[in-house]
Amino acid sequence: MNNVLVVGVNGMIGSALYADFQSKQIPVYGTTHHPLKTNSEVFYLNLLDPPASWVFLDKKFDIVYLCAGVSKMAICEGNPETTYEINVTKMFALIEHLSSTGSHIIYLSTNQVFSGVVSYATNATPYRPPNEYGRQKVIVETLIQKHCKQWTILRLTKVLSLQLPLFQNWMMRLKQELPIEAFHDMMMAPVALSQVITLLVTLGEKKITGCYQISGTIDISYYDFAKKLARRLGCLEKLVKPVSALNSGIKRSFLSSFTTLDCANTIALCGEIPLQPADVLNICLQNGI
16 A cells, blocks of 8 residues: 555544554554644544645545544434535545545445345345435445445444443443443444454455445344343343333434344455454453454
């Protein structure tokens, strides 16, 4: 790789990807929406600002990873116009410019572009997003495939990291022998952050146009996953209490019955095999990320 740009270096995936490239001494630049966190390699970028104010548009990048945007489903649902401006209008303006300069675009998407009523959605599964976040991702995916020359779309299921506040809180309370609550009616097919970073680097090296997916092997409820965490930490499983996401105010459109994705072409490309939830948990705890 030559110059790499990671758009959104303050997010969980963007920060880990940026650090990985730095550790390998690959020339990497980033963007941040925090004006006080800029330097000669990290540019200020607020997707609500006019594109003419973006300061790095004169530079050329070999690979661009798009890790920025509003990814919380509740925020997208509650603020559709503002999040559309960020996630669709300005995001595609950025994509279009970078693509026109010859960059290979790698766009992070989600299982939420599919209905969630069937398991192991494939690239041939029709788009049927159940919520605003998924709808915005579908629009950008469609625009990229129609207008960009060199692109890769990577759809993700739930990415787990010890950095996530939810899991930090669970671990802290379990170790103190305090009860935790976890949703029995919210599903995920978890993948480890380190898996995602390895795959993103491989996709950048190969520069193959197409849609790829990474997913856990099965769907598991947050409640069942929390029980696995308790066992793994040597804590009492009875400390984990089941609660209903629906009764807690989570919209039904956020509660897909199935989140798993078919990963056949990802496996063929780089051998990244989907993992069982317990294996994903072990990777996160062993790597400390």
